[in-house]
Amino acid sequence: MSFHLSAEDARIESRDGHTYLYARLRREDGEWNDAQFNLDSVLGNNDGHFQWGGQDFTGSARNISFDPKEGADDQPILRAELEDCNGDWHSRDVNLTEIVENINGEFRPRI
Template identity: 45%
Template sequence: MDATRNLHIETSSCGRDTYLVGECSTNGCDWCQSRIRLDDCLGDFGGRFQWGGHDFTEDAKNIHFNPEEGGSRVPVLRADLRDSVGRYLPNKDVNLAERINNVNGRLEFH
């Protein structure tokens, strides 16, 4: 994710919401804290992450995040997600940079 640093995830105290949190550059030199509720833009559809869905956290366990995965150093969210019959499918992933970007110092879903 361009012009971001210190990206990490946080889960609400009730465990029903997952947030991406980090610092975003506003103009190349100033940084500000930003957060986006991932449950507003990610869902679980049959055991897979779905962009444009909602509330993936309700069907997930073992949620973890790597801000710089692989050779291209992309931010990847992983979780065990529940399929349509209630089984957990392990280690499903989504590249958050596919649809979340820094826009004028704010993390936004596109």
């Protein structure tokens, strides 16, 4: 299930050189679980673009931000400036519903 439809208090935090997604996620039994997910385990930077299936985007990113309910559809959007191979910076965004989902109260990468 798309995590944003079953989440409360979604946010990101930077820690130890990585960016983590946190939220309270609803389980199948209706109870809530505090969950975290290391976005650097599934997101990379490919020459100034987010790369799904890559790793460690945080190391070449700045001004990382997150809006858990952006736009009319309340989509969870991660934004950052990503550095390309020439040292130039580019504003990029990625919809986190394309990357992670809620499986019984836990974040799991989409396959």
